[in-house]
Amino acid sequence: MAAYHGFGLWFEWLDRSGSAARFKVRPAEHRSYFELLPRVLANQTFVLLPAMAGMEALGLAYVGPAHLSAAAVIFGFAGLTVGHDVVQYVAHRLILHEPATLRLFGHHIHHTTRASRAISACYMSAPDFFFEIVCPYLIPLALIGGGGSNVLFHSVVVAAGAFGGLYEHSGYDFSVDLRKAGGWREQIGKLLSSEAHRAHHSYGNVSFSDGFGSSNICDTIFGTRWDLAAKARER
Numbered sequence: 001m002a003a004y005h006g007f008g009l010w011f012e013w014l015d016r017s018g019s020a021a022r023f024k025v026r027p028a029e030h031r032s033y034f035e036l037l038p039r040v041l042a043n044q045t046f047v048l049l050p051a052m053a054g055m056e057a058l059g060l061a062y063v064g065p066a067h068l069s070a071a072a073v074i075f076g077f078a079g080l081t082v083g084h085d086v087v088q089y090v091a092h093r094l095i096l097h098e099p100a101t102l103r104l105f106g107h108h109i110h111h112t113t114r115a116s117r118a119i120s121a122c123y124m125s126a127p128d129f130f131f132e133i134v135c136p137y138l139i140p141l142a143l144i145g146g147g148g149s150n151v152l153f154h155s156v157v158v159a160a161g162a163f164g165g166l167y168e169h170s171g172y173d174f175s176v177d178l179r180k181a182g183g184w185r186e187q188i189g190k191l192l193s194s195e196a197h198r199a200h201h202s203y204g205n206v207s208f209s210d211g212f213g214s215s216n217i218c219d220t221i222f223g224t225r226w227d228l229a230a231k232a233r234e235r
Helices: 002-017 033-056 070-096 118-122 126-143 151-169 176-181 183-192 195-203 218-222 224-233
Strands: none
Touching: 002 033, 002 151, 002 218, 033 118, 033 126, 070 126, 070 151, 070 218, 118 151, 126 151, 151 195, 176 183, 195 224, 218 224
């Protein structure tokens, strides 16, 4: 929560100060930071934290050795990245975007935002938050063995996840210049782009787990990655 709200306030400062205006590619969400904040805090406090505590109580995560070898750290990050992609894709596309369950689980609430104010990353119903945020984090964590009790490892994981979600919903795209440069810089720019999640909020049927920091495996395999889908629509 410290990482999430720290990064969130930084993006909010960018919005208010205009310090990075040339990277702001989407107009800011009409609702203010403080209008979106209560639902975000409720989800983090009453859904995420109890789920994390439950995983620890069951011995599925945050327990075990405090020291992790370099190999364990690399395996952990790789497993969490791929696992997050798969679990989020299944939950996001097959559960939350089904017509019968879109409103049942309240995913439409999140889609009232335009991915243009960072704090909106966790502005969603409690069931939606559980399926889209909690499960893609905790299920892969349990599958890789729980990550031990190394505080630094777990802190980096949650901080990276927090930044990725906030950036994708911030309305900023720091890859603008790189993508125009061509060559290897353009390829780096594609990795840093927030375009994928913008496309998801615009169309609703692309990039279910594709985005900044994602392995993009599932959206690539199933042809729902935003750029692949665009080419399919053209054909």
